[in-house]
Amino acid sequence: MNFQFQVKVVKTDFSGWADIMVEVWDGSSKIATGKTDSNGDVYLDLPPGGPYEFRAGDASTTALVGSVPSAALVGVILMPLTVEYPVLDTTAPVVTITAPANGAYYKPTAVPVGAFTVVELNPYTVVEAGWSTDEGVQTYAVTATDSAGNVGSASRSYTVDNTPPVVTITVPVQGAEYTLGQTVLAYWTATDALSGIASAEGTVPSESLIDTATVGTKTFTVTATDNAGNTVTETVTYEVIYGFSGLLPPYLNRQTVKIGSALPLKWQYTDSGGNVVNSPSANPTISITFGGSQILVKYPGNSDLRYNSDSNMWNFNWKTTGLQPGIYWIWITSAQTGQVNGPFLIQLR
Numbered sequence: 001m002n003f004q005f006q007v008k009v010v011k012t013d014f015s016g017w018a019d020i021m022v023e024v025w026d027g028s029s030k031i032a033t034g035k036t037d038s039n040g041d042v043y044l045d046l047p048p049g050g051p052y053e054f055r056a057g058d059a060s061t062t063a064l065v066g067s068v069p070s071a072a073l074v075g076v077i078l079m080p081l082t083v084e085y086p087v088l089d090t091t092a093p094v095v096t097i098t099a100p101a102n103g104a105y106y107k108p109t110a111v112p113v114g115a116f117t118v119v120e121l122n123p124y125t126v127v128e129a130g131w132s133t134d135e136g137v138q139t140y141a142v143t144a145t146d147s148a149g150n151v152g153s154a155s156r157s158y159t160v161d162n163t164p165p166v167v168t169i170t171v172p173v174q175g176a177e178y179t180l181g182q183t184v185l186a187y188w189t190a191t192d193a194l195s196g197i198a199s200a201e202g203t204v205p206s207e208s209l210i211d212t213a214t215v216g217t218k219t220f221t222v223t224a225t226d227n228a229g230n231t232v233t234e235t236v237t238y239e240v241i242y243g244f245s246g247l248l249p250p251y252l253n254r255q256t257v258k259i260g261s262a263l264p265l266k267w268q269y270t271d272s273g274g275n276v277v278n279s280p281s282a283n284p285t286i287s288i289t290f291g292g293s294q295i296l297v298k299y300p301g302n303s304d305l306r307y308n309s310d311s312n313m314w315n316f317n318w319k320t321t322g323l324q325p326g327i328y329w330i331w332i333t334s335a336q337t338g339q340v341n342g343p344f345l346i347q348l349r
């Protein structure tokens with residue numbers, strides 16, 4: 001009468017149960033073969049006899065895992081076996097890179113350390129390559145090789161950018177003088193070769209009107225940031241000055257004046273359209289040269305130099321008493337804007 005033999009396979013590796021065969025040997029004869037069920041059990045009907053040896057393994061190779069003497073073979077026998085043998089592994093490790101981010105832009109100091117996960121049941125080794133903080137496109141690759149030689153890999157490319165954008169301000173021109181109220185359109189560009197422009201902001205957008213509404217020194221700034229976070233700010237300054245349409249009558253260019261007479265020098269400041277504007281803040285000084293030497297300087301506040309707020313006119317009454325005959329050059333300088341208007345020529349005789 002046969003007896004039932006249950007082999008309980010306790011696996012110590014990652015193999016699938018269905019692949020484990022249990023063989024029963026009586027000396028040099030294999031008398032039974034069974035395969036594990038989904039619980040890892042093998043049930044065998046064996047004839048009386050023995051002692052038996054139990055071998056376990058996959059279909060191609062088995063190893064001795066236990067034996068029972070003849071005396072034990074009575075009734076239902078439960079025999080736990082520990083099965084340990086190499087199993088064919090055809091599954092490659094699954095590598096997932098978690099940093100750096102694919103397609104990201106980084107400053108060199110911001111490149112995250114390479115990070116990854118590997119899903120693999122077998123022991124495995126890992127090789128990392130390509131991680132770099134050098135400028136340019138970098139490709140970080142991770143390769144995992146399991147103990148059966150299966151290779152899994154992943155890679156990510158990112159861009160290292162340590163170069164700020166290039167901002168070019170074409171208008172306003174550095175140091176340029178524009179006339180009060182003049183229509184001037186800004187023109188500027190911001191470019192970035194490595195990671196591209198993330199934001200660019202000017203005092204006004206390119207092709208928009210710059211500020212010429214008041215006289216004085218103006219600052220025009222453009223700040224640009226690239227996609228890696230590099231920032232640059234470029235600044236130009238320009239001057240907004242008064243329009244000036246010359247000395248007004250009774251002055252005539254190169255007119256001849258008799259020494260000893262007084263000559264009124266009158267002028268108004270204007271905008272770019274020639275419209276007279278308020279200019280009490282212009283703070284002009286008047287200087288007159290003769291033969292290259294300065295002979296006269298009059299500052300605002302001097303009683304000879306007055307501003308009429310009704311006509312918006314400046315007036316200097318030049319007294320020529322005691323001067324030598326010849327050609328005199330007249331210059332008018334605004335302390336407010338720095339602009340110098342002149343020379344206006346007078347001949348004394």
Ligand SMILES: [Ca+2]
Nearest residue numbers: 089091092146
């Ligand atoms: Ca594997």
Ligand SMILES: [Ca+2]
Nearest residue numbers: 161163192226
């Ligand atoms: Ca850049």
